[in-house]
Each structure stands twice: as structure tokens, then as C-alpha cells.
Amino acid sequence: MVACISSEETEGFVLLSKNAPKREGSGVSSPIRAPRGVKDIIPPDAIRFEKILKETEEILALGGFQKILLPLFESAALFSRSIGGATDIVEKEMYTFSDKGGDLFALRPEGTASLLRAAIEHRLADPGKIVRLSYAGPMFRHERPQAGRLRQFHQIGAEILGPLTPSDDVDLIALIHRMAEAFSIPSWTLLLNNMGCPACRPVYRETLVGYLKQHEKDLCETCRHRTDVNPLRVLDCKTPSCQAVLETAPKITDSLCDRSRAHFGQVREELEGLGIPYTLSHRLVRGLDYYTETTFEFVSDALGAQSTWAAGGRYDGLCQELGGPDIPGFGFAAGIERLWLLREKAGTLPVSPSPPLWLTVFPLIPEARPSALRLVRQMRNLSVPSAGFFGSGKIKSAFRQAERDASRFLAFIGEDELAAGTVQVKNLETGEQTSYALKECSRIAEDIRNAVLSA
Ligand SMILES: [Zn+2]
Ligand SMILES: [Zn+2]
Structure with a gap:
């Protein structure tokens, strides 16, 4: 969106044009390249990309999800309120900018917060009814370049809002399982956890902080900081010394209240009933604050290191947190670039289109x-x-x-x-x-x- 700003007359973006490459010598400008971590999708890949998206959307449509088109930028406050101020996404990875009126905006780093905002604004969400919505498009995160991650990447996601039961969690997971089968995703595993609810998570948080404080000297610097601001995120750390500490850390599923334990039990039982295999992963907390109860990730190790291609969970307090009615939600997002690589590996990429010109x-x-x-x-x-x-x-x-x-x-x-x-x-x-x-x-x-x- 910034790329179309070309002249100094555009107040507020003067800095941009000052930083533009200078003409060197004889009036020949050096070429401007795409920003780091931002990829052009050129022909014929662009058509394939759209087909992958379309085939994934068709599966969501089979589940009754209706498409919603969301803006690429939102008030920055939407994400700090929903994702959480002490998360990597909000602390380090968000692209924020002030417009001429001085309002602070952010390029969307994920879709759920935007979708909830729109559902509340247009009164699509109603405590008495169930609504199913899906979205797709580019997301933006200022990731560390050495991680090889894209700063503009694409996701397709779906959210179900309303008076949900644990069976609704299972039903949406089953729809993603359908994708794994339809696209022959190689060597996938479904990781499953329950993050508790507002009643039992604080109890676990305290137990965990106590444990982490005992092992403080073995934690990496980031985790020492996280122990105070967002201790659950420590469970995500990949540093070997932290990994060793986490091996014996207390499990969240041992601290669940009766209600959360029943929720978790029903989800597991019904997944088994559908013949969908899963692996319990008590360290699966996801990087976002809004999750409650069920969290899950579909991973695959077909691309070398284990990578997540779809993930999501329950977020019962989020709608209210964003100023809407108290409505539970459950959703997921899948990475289109990951789906592409996995389908390529499986040989199930959509067939190449007929020649562009006949x-x-x-x-x-x-x-x-x-x-x-x-x-x-x-x-x-x-x-x-x-x-x-x-x-x-x-x-x-x-x-x-x-x-x-x-x-x-x-x-x-x-x-x-x-x-x-x-x-x-x-x-x-x-x-x-x-x-x-x-x-x-x-x-x-x-x-x-x-x-x-x-x-
Ligand atoms: Zn609970
Ligand atoms: Zn660590």
C-alpha cells in the first residue's frame, strides 16, 4: 500500500521519498526491489496459488462457511487488545503506521481479530445463533529475516461464533482433517491441548511461574523476562536449556477445572469416535493470548523441521474483550504457502493451466x-x-x-x-x-x- 506513494507532495510520507534510491550519475536509477521477506507470485505460479486457495475455500464452503472480505489494515489497538500486548506479534512483529490524522494503524498480522471486529460491527455475531465465516488473504509480520519467514504471507481461515459446544470444536477440526485427506498432506500429525478457562488458567499460571522461578538460572534471557509478563509463552521456547527445564514442567491439563476437564474429555472422545488421530501436546499454547480451552495444530515433518500448516482453537472471551456480546468462538487459520509446499511434496498441486494464449x-x-x-x-x-x-x-x-x-x-x-x-x-x-x-x-x-x- 505504501508502494503507490511516489511524490514528496504526499505529506506524512515525506520520509519515504527521502529514503528512495538516489539517481546515480547519468540519470539512470538503481532498480527498486521488493521489500525483504515480500515475495512476488509470478505466472504461472499465480494461477496455481489461486487454485490452491479456491480448493481450500471449497472445503470450507462444504462446512457452511460464508466468505467475508476484510481490510488489510485496522486500528493498532484491535490487535494489542485481542492478541495481547505481551506477545511477540504485538511487541515486535507488527507493521504499524500513523496516518495524517495521527491515528495509529497496523497491517493485519492475523485474521481472527479483524473478523471478530467486523462480526461485532455488523451485528453478525449473536449470542442466540451460530454463524460461520471464512476469510483469506495476505497477513503481515515483521519476522526476523534469518528465520526464512515471509513478512507478507497468506492465510485462509474460518471462525464459528455462537452458543458453541465441544462438538463444534471437533466438527471444525474434522473439516481441516478433510483438507489433509483431500490434498494428501504428507505425514501430518494433529497436536491437541486444552489451555483451561479464566477459572483454572490463573491457577496453572501461578504453578508454572513457581516452577520457572525455581529453574530461573537455566532459562534463556527471553524466558526470564517472559516468566513475569507472559509465562505460558515460555512453553514455546526452542532454546535447548529451556527445553530441558520444560521437560519436567507442570502440565496445564493437570490444573484444569471440572468444566475444562469435561470439555477436553469430550473433544478427545469425539475425535476418537470420528477416527481422527491426535497427539496430546501439553506445551501447545499458541502465541496468542485469546485462546481458551481447546487449542490444536496440524503439523507435518515432510519439509524437514516439523512445521505447522493449520492451527487454531477456542477463544471464548475474545468477542466481549473487543466490546461485543459474550459469545464463544472457535477458529483456525492455514498457511497457503505451507499448503503449497506440502501439496507439491505430495504431488497434489492443482494441474497447470492450459496455455495462456491459444x-x-x-x-x-x-x-x-x-x-x-x-x-x-x-x-x-x-x-x-x-x-x-x-x-x-x-x-x-x-x-x-x-x-x-x-x-x-x-x-x-x-x-x-x-x-x-x-x-x-x-x-x-x-x-x-x-x-x-x-x-x-x-x-x-x-x-x-x-x-x-x-x-
Ligand atoms: Zn477451567
Ligand atoms: Zn527460553
Whole structure:
């Protein structure tokens, strides 16, 4: 969004243009590259990317989820209130900026907070009814570049809001399980935990802090700091010394109140009933403050280190925290880039699309240009992807351009064709050449379509 700011007249973004690359010497500017951690998705990958997204959306649609389109930026306060002020996302990774009015905004680092904000604002969430919503799009986090993570990445997610039961948790997990099966995600595991509720989590928090204080000298610096501000996040630490301490740390599932224990028990029992295997992971706390009760991650080790491709959980207090009614919620998000890599590994990437151009039309002489333009237009009207090559008088260049465009046919109109009202159409794969009357558009289109689609 910042990329379109180009001149110094744009108050508030003056700093940006001051930092723009300087012209060097003879008026040649150095090229501007994409920001670090931001990736262009170029053809033909872009079409594949959209297909992956679409196929995932179709599975969510099977579960009754309706799509909602959300803005890319929100008030920064939305995320500090929902995700939590003492989380890595809010403390270090959010892209924030002030606009001309001095209001503080943030590029969205995740989708749940935005979706909840919209559901409250448009009164979609109602304590008495269940609503299912899904979203997809880019998310932004200022991750450390050495981690190899993208700073603009893509997620698809779904949230169910309303008077939920533990069965609703299971039902949505089952829908993600459907994705794992439909896309043949290799060697996946479902990690499951229960984070307790506002009644029992403080009890666990205290037990954990007591334990961590005892082992303070073995914790990394970050975790020593976290012990005071967000002790549950210590459970996430990958540092070997912390790992050793965490091996014997008290488990949250041992501190659950009766209600949370019943919730957890029902979720486990019903997952087993559906034949969905899971692994208990008592250190699975997720990096966000808003989770309560069920949390889960679908991971895979097919890409080397174990990586999460879908994750989520229950967030019963979040709606109220954001100023809405007291409505429970359960949701998840999946990483599109991860799904891509895993599906590539499994050989289930969507098939590559048919060639972008089916027909290149080339006027051999300037007088044939109007006929060529007309033919291109008629072919497009008949749904044959077509483009003209008007530039050079040499047929060699036309062949080269057709090849570059992966075009399957080359049509040309020279002096003789123009006089006779015909066009020569060459199948570039078989070398076969056919003469048509220029007015036989439907026949030309049909022959081309049959050849392309039967390939
Ligand atoms: Zn509880
Ligand atoms: Zn640590």
C-alpha cells in the first residue's frame, strides 16, 4: 500500500521519498526491489496459488462457511487488545503506521481479530445463533529475516461464533482433517491441548511461574523476562536449556477445572469416535493470548523441521474483550504457502493451466492489420485466448513471440490472403497448416479449441 506513494507532495510520507534510491550519475536509477521477506507470485505460479486457495475455500464452503472480505489494515489497538500486548506479534512483529490524522494503524498480522471486529460491527455475531465465516488473504509480520519467514504471507481461515459446544470444536477440526485427506498432506500429525478457562488458567499460571522461578538460572534471557509478563509463552521456547527445564514442567491439563476437564474429555472422545488421530501436546499454547480451552495444530515433518500448516482453537472471551456480546468462538487459520509446499511434496498441486494464449495473429503486411485486429477480437468473443503480433514484418519474429507466449496456433494474413479474404492457421505443435475464409470464425475457433483441449 505504501508502494503507490511516489511524490514528496504526499505529506506524512515525506520520509519515504527521502529514503528512495538516489539517481546515480547519468540519470539512470538503481532498480527498486521488493521489500525483504515480500515475495512476488509470478505466472504461472499465480494461477496455481489461486487454485490452491479456491480448493481450500471449497472445503470450507462444504462446512457452511460464508466468505467475508476484510481490510488489510485496522486500528493498532484491535490487535494489542485481542492478541495481547505481551506477545511477540504485538511487541515486535507488527507493521504499524500513523496516518495524517495521527491515528495509529497496523497491517493485519492475523485474521481472527479483524473478523471478530467486523462480526461485532455488523451485528453478525449473536449470542442466540451460530454463524460461520471464512476469510483469506495476505497477513503481515515483521519476522526476523534469518528465520526464512515471509513478512507478507497468506492465510485462509474460518471462525464459528455462537452458543458453541465441544462438538463444534471437533466438527471444525474434522473439516481441516478433510483438507489433509483431500490434498494428501504428507505425514501430518494433529497436536491437541486444552489451555483451561479464566477459572483454572490463573491457577496453572501461578504453578508454572513457581516452577520457572525455581529453574530461573537455566532459562534463556527471553524466558526470564517472559516468566513475569507472559509465562505460558515460555512453553514455546526452542532454546535447548529451556527445553530441558520444560521437560519436567507442570502440565496445564493437570490444573484444569471440572468444566475444562469435561470439555477436553469430550473433544478427545469425539475425535476418537470420528477416527481422527491426535497427539496430546501439553506445551501447545499458541502465541496468542485469546485462546481458551481447546487449542490444536496440524503439523507435518515432510519439509524437514516439523512445521505447522493449520492451527487454531477456542477463544471464548475474545468477542466481549473487543466490546461485543459474550459469545464463544472457535477458529483456525492455514498457511497457503505451507499448503503449497506440502501439496507439491505430495504431488497434489492443482494441474497447470492450459496455455495462456491459444492463438497469435500476425499481419504480414501493414494493410492486413485491420483484418488481424478484427480476427483477434472475434476469437476472443468466441472464448479463444488470442493476441495480435503487430510489430515486425518478419514471420520469424512472429514465430518467436508465439513460442514465448506458449501460443498453440499462429494465424497469418499476407497479400494473397487479404485479396482472397482468407487466413492461414498453423498448429505450432503438429506443423499442420489450414486455410480458412476470414468469415468462418466459429469454425476456426472450434478447431483451435478442440486441438488445445484434447492435448
Ligand atoms: Zn477451567
Ligand atoms: Zn527460553
